[in-house]
Amino acid sequence: MSRVLLASRNAKKLAELRRVVEAAGLAGLEVVGLDDVPAFPEEAETGATFEENALIKAHAGARATGLPCIADDSGLAVDALRGMPGVLSARWSGRHGDDAANNALLLGQLGDVPAARRGAAFVSACALVSPSGEETVVRGEWRGRIVDQPRGAAGFGYDPLFVPADESAGGRTSAELAPAEKDALSHRGKALAQLLPALRDLS
Template sequence: MRHAQGAPAGRAGRGVSVRVVLATHNAHKVAEFQQIVARVRPDLEIVGYDGPEPVEDGVTFAENALIKARAAAAHTGLSALADDSGICVDVLGGSPGVFSAYWAGQKKDAVANLELLLDQLRDVADPHRSAHFTSTIALVTADSQEHVVAGEWPGRLAHEPSGGGGFGYDPIFIPDGQPADAERSVGDFSDDEKQSQSHRARAFDALVPLLTAL
């Protein structure tokens, strides 16, 4: 039986009109997407995915996002969103990039990934620590239409983690556009601050016009 994790019953009275499965087992991403979507499409209900994880053998964010969205749509019968995202460091030629989640190995250890990246940049001065978060979102509808959008969040990498918020590389990413005397990492941002500015929010803004088909 095809199903989506966390899909509640009896929601008709709460005005939810469309359910969309998010193709990830990462609870942090599900929560983040729920907050992002609520800002612009409160009629969409994002539900988690509990199906098998496909092999992400693409070499670009777009290829991997489509692989995940196609698998989730096929498994659940719902329209599916999938995000493939990562941090791209200029001095490393854009790495970790699509390998961000596996930078320290196949265990997807977020702390190990962050520590390895900091160690690799240990002697790199601030002017050369520029980086950006990239998010590519794929939408595969229940009738097999496919769309891909992307968003970037520019900034630079700190020398040490800061803050208890966010996840992944957030504690070492300092977004551009902050007052020079009050710069913070994303780990110091509130949820609302992050959701209004992040790479995923920017990608989702580009996706909104395409969601009218739902």
């Protein structure tokens, strides 16, 4: 059994990647997270783009563990905010990972923006780095719009505010979708699907 490290402690991201691997029939590949390997110093995400940040994390994980490492950097790009919060999505309110504060700040910033101008996209850049330093970088985008109040208890981040443009979502927010529905539509699902050929080589 080959192992691949996902450079994250986010249990929902880990579960998502494991579902993608399982759905693709990659039985010889075990996905582990940062909590499953010895601790190592994690580098600051200083990149100006999602791709740069994903590569920083993936290189650090591969160097420290000797395992192929996948890292995802993702966020929300809001049209009316000229693509922000972007790479600052997780710390938009000033506190990293405070979903409620981030959502509240975003709603405040869009308070006077009409529904027709609330277009947005979730963006995910996924990097796979081998122990020898070989890189594969892919990008997925998920278009939709921002609603004026949170809906749904699933997902994380800005999911309760984001209504996908996909007809199959039926006007539900990302936080109202079942996990399998979200995997089939989401930015991260699209990016991870592009990594499958490289993951298949590992398994």
